[in-house]
Amino acid sequence: MTIENALNRITTVHWHGLLVLGDVDGGPHQPIKPGDVRRLALKIDQPAATDWFHPHPHHDTARQVYMGLTGMIIVDDGSSAHLALPQTYGMDDLPLILQDRSFEPDGSLGYNPSPMATAWYQAADPANRKRLSC
Numbered sequence: 001m002t003i004e005n006a007l008n009r010i011t012t013v014h015w016h017g018l019l020v021l022g023d024v025d026g027g028p029h030q031p032i033k034p035g036d037v038r039r040l041a042l043k044i045d046q047p048a049a050t051d052w053f054h055p056h057p058h059h060d061t062a063r064q065v066y067m068g069l070t071g072m073i074i075v076d077d078g079s080s081a082h083l084a085l086p087q088t089y090g091m092d093d094l095p096l097i098l099q100d101r102s103f104e105p106d107g108s109l110g111y112n113p114s115p116m117a118t119a120w121y122q123a124a125d126p127a128n129r130k131r132l133s134c
């Protein structure tokens with residue numbers, strides 16, 4: 001696995017749910033500076049799981065995830081092959097990631113980590129939108 005940080009800020013890649021050792025876990029203790037390249041050898045040896053990867057830099061995780069730095073990791077150990085479940089990936093077995101986002105009038109992502117900036121808060125009472133603009 002090769003990770004190149006093409007951002008202009010520190011990031012990490014954390015393997016959420018993978019059973020890997022701490023020295024390749026990608027937590028905040030393993031920052032990747034802008035322009036740096038990190039090479040990892042991940043040995044995946046665990047039961048089937050639906051996991052995900054995401055950045056985990058100190059004080060910037062939520063924003064980086066919001067901006068799209070995340071993805072799914074499906075570990076298949078064959079144990080579900082005999083179950084009456086959809087089995088054709090991409091046809092009847094469709095992994096989904098749902099993420100709540102707001103958009104600015106120009107179509108760009110609007111990121112505001114305040115819980116009072118969420119659409120439900122603003123929709124609950126039109127006065128809330130005015131309160132936020134103060």
Ligand SMILES: [Cu+2]
Nearest residue numbers: 014015016054
């Ligand atoms: Cu995580």
